[in-house]
Amino acid sequence: MRLRTVLHRRFHDEHGTAFVYVTPSAAILALDGLAGQLVAGFDVPDGVDDADFVAQHADPAEARRALGDLVDLGVIRPVDEVRPPAAQLPPMPFPLATLVLNVTNKCNLSCTYCYEYGADKIATPAAPGEKRVSRMTEDTARQSIDFLLRSSAERPQVSITFFGGETLLNFPAIRAAVDYAEQQAKAVRKRVHYSLTTNATLLTDEVIDFLTTHRFGITISIDGDAGEQDRHRVWKSGAGSFADMEPRIRKLIATNKERKGRPIGARVTVTRGAKSVIDTYRFLTGDLGFDEVGFAPVTAGPDRTWALGDQGYENLLAEFSTLAEDYVAAAAAGRAHGFANLGDLLRELHQGIHKAHPCGAGLGLLGVSTEGELGLCHRFVESKDHALGSVRKGLDEGKRTAFLEQAHVDHKTDCRVCFAKPLCAGGCYHEAHVRYGDATRANLHYCEWIRGFVDLGLKTYARILRANPKFFARYESS
Amino acid sequence: MKHILPLNQKARRLWAMVAQSRQQAVALTQDPPPTEYPFGCTTIFAPGWEVDSSGGTNGLCQPIERDLYDCYHTCYWPAQVPDGVTNAPSWTASCGAPMNDWKSIDLVFP
Ligand code: SF4
Numbered sequence A: 001m002r003l004r005t006v007l008h009r010r011f012h013d014e015h016g017t018a019f020v021y022v023t024p025s026a027a028i029l030a031l032d033g034l035a036g037q038l039v040a041g042f043d044v045p046d047g048v049d050d051a052d053f054v055a056q057h058a059d060p061a062e063a064r065r066a067l068g069d070l071v072d073l074g075v076i077r078p079v080d081e082v083r084p085p086a087a088q089l090p091p092m093p094f095p096l097a098t099l100v101l102n103v104t105n106k107c108n109l110s111c112t113y114c115y116e117y118g119a120d121k122i123a124t125p126a127a128p129g130e131k132r133v134s135r136m137t138e139d140t141a142r143q144s145i146d147f148l149l150r151s152s153a154e155r156p157q158v159s160i161t162f163f164g165g166e167t168l169l170n171f172p173a174i175r176a177a178v179d180y181a182e183q184q185a186k187a188v189r190k191r192v193h194y195s196l197t198t199n200a201t202l203l204t205d206e207v208i209d210f211l212t213t214h215r216f217g218i219t220i221s222i223d224g225d226a227g228e229q230d231r232h233r234v235w236k237s238g239a240g241s242f243a244d245m246e247p248r249i250r251k252l253i254a255t256n257k258e259r260k261g262r263p264i265g266a267r268v269t270v271t272r273g274a275k276s277v278i279d280t281y282r283f284l285t286g287d288l289g290f291d292e293v294g295f296a297p298v299t300a301g302p303d304r305t306w307a308l309g310d311q312g313y314e315n316l317l318a319e320f321s322t323l324a325e326d327y328v329a330a331a332a333a334g335r336a337h338g339f340a341n342l343g344d345l346l347r348e349l350h351q352g353i354h355k356a357h358p359c360g361a362g363l364g365l366l367g368v369s370t371e372g373e374l375g376l377c378h379r380f381v382e383s384k385d386h387a388l389g390s391v392r393k394g395l396d397e398g399k400r401t402a403f404l405e406q407a408h409v410d411h412k413t414d415c416r417v418c419f420a421k422p423l424c425a426g427g428c429y430h431e432a433h434v435r436y437g438d439a440t441r442a443n444l445h446y447c448e449w450i451r452g453f454v455d456l457g458l459k460t461y462a463r464i465l466r467a468n469p470k471f472f473a474r475y476e477s478s
Numbered sequence B: 001m002k003h004i005l006p007l008n009q010k011a012r013r014l015w016a017m018v019a020q021s022r023q024q025a026v027a028l029t030q031d032p033p034p035t036e037y038p039f040g041c042t043t044i045f046a047p048g049w050e051v052d053s054s055g056g057t058n059g060l061c062q063p064i065e066r067d068l069y070d071c072y073h074t075c076y077w078p079a080q081v082p083d084g085v086t087n088a089p090s091w092t093a094s095c096g097a098p099m100n101d102w103k104s105i106d107l108v109f110p
């Protein structure tokens, strides 16, 4: 019978041990010399005859045995094996887990790269005479809570994320939503988890007290030290914002630590010409005291001056791998490390996550506009083309299902042959929309970078397992 | 599995599944495991009327007498054994020690 190695990625650690990441199952296996030979030897498009291969091997009995194991584990399979039908959607309507409330689309800063206002915005412009609501009313916030609770089926816990614009410009809506959610959730015996993203400029003592009391998961958009922050994150006057936010961030982090709150994360937008992420990471965790730092390359058309060019992505990957060294050292000592991008990837690798869709948008997560309209996620809510109903009238299930079907990774031709598919699944819909004008397209401009990052994750995973085999137990679910 | 080590959670689960299905396959090719038959009745078509190569019942895989008598006396197993409850109350009267004189049990014609 002709057998062939399925889609996979082989890699080695510094001791020469071979590993394989098996794409169809998302399993990670360590291979000895013989198993490594088999996985490589059968990696031929037309396959290899198993009897011939075994007969020619120095130790046919062992080769046959190892081959049997690899076949049963789904690493090497018959060439003509019928593929299972393209993965389907989970039973719809899929219960909601998270609602992102755009409580305002106004901002007090004028970051040059912002997609909300800049040339890359996707908001449908207001028709002449049409009046748009730029702040969510407390009523709409409460209706959103009702919508979430009734759309979450049996889930014992739901999440509400507040987003903007600058979220804290509409603190009254946040407070109204939280008070109402506490009361309503109790009635239906669900737990609610809150989170918010803010630029920190409006963190007053009152706000800090409120957020830490309700155990918010807080993410602060900050690009680094004063020099970094003030390059793009500026007031309308053009002046940098660092000096205004720094003391507020310190106060928030101190209060949160005192109250043993959830980890506070920094979200750094990486633009062309930015300082190395290593310096930025050290500053944000070491100096300011953040628990986690996540880096996101700016979403922008390629001709924007702040867009990362190919060279920028390559540098970013090199810097990520330097930061990964820190991660390995911390993990070896049994300590958590705050490099959020890598931490998330390692968790997904360990669990063997296999995504049919890149993110929860439209599936377990929806965005709500200031007016109460539903969108795929917070980035889509101002776009009428992507509207999916409203919190009052309910979700347009037909449109939702149609989108998810079309956005399924099996419909993205290039992704079908990509080893990183279980983790990437084509990438962010919003990014694809900005790049290609079609949210269901694969982000092919990203592939090199994604695959490079997954390679880094795989190598790091193997190194940590050797240094501290118990480290990943923290990610295990039954 | 001596050449491959499953590392992540997914791989470990997969391997557990493979190992389990192999165990089941092996079990089918071996002698059936000793089964605990409920006393007085049985759910399989156990030998009840056969003899071993020497014409006796000692070599059979289980004491047929147990089936014979228990089904006859207590639980009425109509397909194989005349029922002693209503139709053939004196069926085994001619047989005092079935290990030796089972041949004296006669056929029953309904
Ligand atoms: S977008 Fe690129 S990296 Fe992502 S799954 Fe598709 S082909 Fe792979």
Ligand code: SF4
Pocket (backbone or CB within 6 Å): A358, A359, A360, A361, A376, A377, A378, A379, A427, A428, A429, A430, A431
């Ligand atoms: S579509 Fe993009 S921005 Fe929206 S939730 Fe998914 S990854 Fe995030």
